[in-house]
Amino acid sequence: MSSDPWGRVDETGTVYVRTSEGEKVVGSWQAGSPEEALAYFERKYEGLVVEIGLLEKRVKTTDLSAKDATAAIDHIRGQIDEHHAVGDLEALSKRLDALVASVEARREERKAQKAKQTDEARHAKEALVAEAEELAQSEQWRAAGERLRALVDTWKGLPRLDRKSDDELWHRFSHARSAFSKRRKAHFAALDAQREVARQTKERLVAEAEALSGSTDWGPTAARYRELMAEWKAAGRAQREHEEDLWNRFRGAQDIFFAARSGVFAERDAEQSENLKLKEELAVEAEKLVPVTDLKGARAAFRSINERWEAIGHVPRDARPKVEGRMHAVERAIQEAEEAEWRRTNPEARARAEGLTGQLQAAVDKLRSQIDAARAAGNNAKADKLSRELEGRQALLDQALKGLEEFGG
Template sequence: MSSDPWGRVDETGTVYVRTADGEREVGSWQAGSPDEALAYFQRKYDGLVVEIGLLERRVRTTDLSSKDATAAIDHLRSTVTGAHAVGDLAALEARLDKLVGQVEERREKRKAERAKAGDEARTAKEQLVTEAEQLAESEQWRVAGERLRSLVDTWKGLPRLDRKSDDELWHRFSHARSVFSKRRKAHFASLDAQRDDARRVKEKLAVEAESLASSTEWAATAARYRELMADWKAAGRAQRESEDELWNRFRGAQDVFFAARSEVFAERDAEQGANLAVKEGLAAEAEKLLPISDLKSARAAFRSLNERWEAVGHVPRDARPQVEGRMHAVERALQDAEESEWRRTNPEARARAEGLTGALRAAVDKLSAQIETARSAGNTARADKLTRELEGRQALLDQALKGLEEFGG
């Protein structure tokens, strides 16, 4: 007879395992010694230990489902309960009981995780629906469209909820996309209509612009082109291909007109520049008549100069006041000389003579200061020009002072 803490072999070769409920026969052994019999049935026990260890590892380290884990535990438990093995079967039962607790704990954990994931998915989908409904009213067509497509991809990556909730949220989400698509389609249809209207308006503008390209009514036509440009801008944009083609026609017609006008104006400017040089020469000759010593000859000379002056054409507008002012100044000096006799006895005339003298003296002082400033700045041309003007003003001042002396001043 042979035994150990968990089993024994009797004299007949029958093998027993000891449990909390007493001994249980697990087999018989006739082929060898009792120790060999115990060793054989202990190896069967070790096999159960290995199987339970493997299941523990699977539960701990893999994603074995709770259902499969429970089935495996039940299978091993039935195996342990009727096992033909010698060892601490109660310890194996305890390990299986513990494993049941671990599986249940994991089941509850996974249930909580699924619930949390479901809540997170619900929240995420509700947020997607809210954003989609906001985008449905947007007029940022490209940006909003791209964002809605991105939201669809995000939706597909989220877990499904219960059918009712998922269907309700998807219906709202899909409806928002449909609303946006319909609004965008209507917008671009309206935009196409507007662009077609703009094309028709711009075609008319281009035709009129082309009809004006050869006009020589420079001021009126330039004004009309400005009106046409304002109408062009107010018409809005046509389709790109039409817009470019019509703009080239419209702008090309304007370029033809303004190029022709520029050429004419350039010729006119050259002619007026030559006229200015002639009139400046005549003004210089007139200023040489001052101060007036022989009124009769001065009057005749000025009349001749004035006839030549009238025969000369226009001068540039910005130069006209200055050159005409010089001639008018000589003319005024002649008039003053003619009136000097009767002015001599006229107090009002004396006052006017004094006023003219003061104004001419101020003009002479101002020109002198301007000449000094121009020379200091190195602007010799301006200084020379101002000097010529000063000579004329000084002659007028001398004449005015002479006239003033006639009043006994």
């Protein structure tokens, strides 16, 4: 019989392993010596040690699934429980128990991680849905469309949730995209219709503009071209393939008309520039009549100047206000001289002015007497009130006296 600390072989060739529960039969060995039998089953034990070591390393350092790890542990544990090796089988069982605890901890960790990822994915998808539903109401068609396409790519990169939750969120997400696409399609359909109306309107405007291009009725035609331009702007844009051609025709017709008008106006401007020089000379001649010292002579001279002025004709529009303003200033000076002369020679107006002056003077004198009486009586408040009234009457009197002076009195 042969033995070692963990097993023995009896005289019949039966191999035993020692456990805390007593000896367990490992197997029968008839092919050699007892020592060879023990060595064989000890090698089987070492094989289990190596296998457990490798499994411990895989659980610790790889992403071996809990299911696969548990199957491997159960396989090794079955070999240990069948006692087909000689060694410290209980130590191996304890290592397997520790592995089970480690795998379970990994399982719980992965479960928690998966729950966290699922929760994050849920929040991310809910945020995508909320943004998509907001974009569904946007009228920034290009930007919103590009953003919705980007949201789809982001959605595809997120983990799936449980079928019910994922389907519900996807339904909302898809509905928002469909609503946006429907609104955008309707918008561009309406825009196409508007552009067709604009094209028809601009075709009509072009036809009229081309018909007017040969007109020599400069003022009304230029005014009509301004109206056509306003109508053009109000019509909106036609389709891109038509807009540029229509504009070139519309603008070209106007260019023909305005080029012809500019040629005529250039000749007219040359003539009017010469007229301006003549009128400026007459303005200088008229300005010499001011200040008016001889009213009758000034009136006759201005009449003569004005007759020559009317015979000259038009001057450039931008110069007209200034040169005409100079003549008007002389005319006003003569009129003011006539009014002053009339006031000096009008006896009724002089009598009215003298009567008003006398009344005001009497009122001023009366107020002064009342003020003196009030102060003598110690009634300063009444005196002050009368003094303020006196100031107003005195101002009227001064003005009346000045007007009386104009009559030469």
